[in-house]
Every structure is written in structure tokens, then in C-alpha cells.
Amino acid sequence: MIAEEDILREIILDTETTGLDTADGHRIIEIGAVEMVNKVLTGEKFHYYVNPQRQISHSAYKVHGISNDFLQDRPLFSEIADEFLEFIEGGALVIHNAVFDMKFLNYELSLMQRPSIDNMHVVDTLLMARRMFPGQRANLDALCRRFKVDNSLRGYHGALMDAKLLAEVYVELCGGRQKSFEVTSSNKQSNKSKKGAPANHYKTPVVKPSEEELRAHEAMLTEISEK
Numbered sequence: 001m002i003a004e005e006d007i008l009r010e011i012i013l014d015t016e017t018t019g020l021d022t023a024d025g026h027r028i029i030e031i032g033a034v035e036m037v038n039k040v041l042t043g044e045k046f047h048y049y050v051n052p053q054r055q056i057s058h059s060a061y062k063v064h065g066i067s068n069d070f071l072q073d074r075p076l077f078s079e080i081a082d083e084f085l086e087f088i089e090g091g092a093l094v095i096h097n098a099v100f101d102m103k104f105l106n107y108e109l110s111l112m113q114r115p116s117i118d119n120m121h122v123v124d125t126l127l128m129a130r131r132m133f134p135g136q137r138a139n140l141d142a143l144c145r146r147f148k149v150d151n152s153l154r155g156y157h158g159a160l161m162d163a164k165l166l167a168e169v170y171v172e173l174c175g176g177r178q179k180s181f182e183v184t185s186s187n188k189q190s191n192k193s194k195k196g197a198p199a200n201h202y203k204t205p206v207v208k209p210s211e212e213e214l215r216a217h218e219a220m221l222t223e224i225s226e227k
Helices: 058-064 077-088 098-111 125-132 140-146 159-173 211-226
Strands: 009-017 028-037 040-049 092-095 122-124
Touching: 009 058, 009 077, 009 098, 009 159, 028 077, 028 098, 028 159, 040 077, 040 159, 077 098, 092 098, 092 159, 098 122, 122 125, 125 159, 140 159
Parallel strands: 009 092, 092 122
Antiparallel strands: 009 028, 028 040
């Protein structure tokens, strides 16, 4: 069993917005996040489209393809804020170009007069990629190509899809993992958010050696010590 202190919970997150700068009053229109524990996706996710109560810029629309008409009956950020904060609580945030997304998230919280999210618990995969591959393209598409992550379904940018792609890229940036450990949960497919399971929910199976294996191991150690 993994000790509770050894469990690392991370939230891979992305947003889409009405424009590029909060100074111009631009707002979040989509949040997508997936949960990862010890670099393994759990199947838990948070995903909402958000009514920004303002017009989407033409340049932003060309990137994500989300229209104001599509967002008219979506919830306001203030209506999903508590659920979002509950989902990310206790986990480190992993974001590509984190400065951008954190600026928008904290801007939305400031409009509600709520405290900002602490940047101390944020991992920026853009900075990781630039350190690992100086002078090379480090956007998400380029990293997917580098690590052979299938992004063929990525036409427009989408927060949830990009968060899932980033999760795969992030694992590779951290050194990758054996295919046999790529365990995901397939029984939690709701598009609505769910709070991450408590840390002690995640356990690693322990395979005990047989008596014959123990004897063989002891014999090997004896032979090594004699030599």
C-alpha cells in the first residue's frame, strides 16, 4: 500500500477565453480539468462551458470555435466556482502556459471578491518543455508530435481535450512510464465534475513471492556474498 504522504495528486487544467487579456475585461468560457494520481489518470474530471456575459473576440473564436449563442444558457463562473475550487483542492495544478490560465482564473475569482489561487502549487509545462528542448517549438501540438501523442481529433482548441492531451505530454516530460502502468478508470464518464477520491482510495496491489521464489532469492544472495 502506498503511504498517504507518498501520494501525489495533480490536476491537469486548461481554459478557453473570450480574448487574450483580462485588462480588456475578457473572461473564461470553458474550463476542463482531469485528475492524475502518481502520474496515472483516475477518470475524475471537471468540465464546464461558462457564460462570459460579454462578446467573444473574433480572433479567440477562430481558435476555439465557441460562439456566444452556444454559451447563452450556460452557467456563470460564479455558479460553478465552489465546485471548481473543491475539485482542485489538495492537488497541484499542471497547466501549459500557466501564466495565462492563472491570470484568468484569479481574475474571475477577484470579480467575486474571492481569494486568489496560490501560484506556489502550479506546474507550468511550457517552461518545462523550453528547459528540456531549448530553441524548439513548445506548444501543445509540437509536444504531441514529439512524444507521439495522438492529437488527430484536435481541430479547434477545447479545454477538456487539451487537458487530456497535456496529461499524456506531462507524463512524458517527467520521464514517461511503462505502458503496463497506464491505468485509467473507464467507469466514470459523466461530463459533470466529481470531487477527487480521497488519497487513501488509491492503492497499489502487492504481489507476494512464493516460498520457492524466496528460497531461490536467498540462495542467490548467499552465492553473491560468498563471492
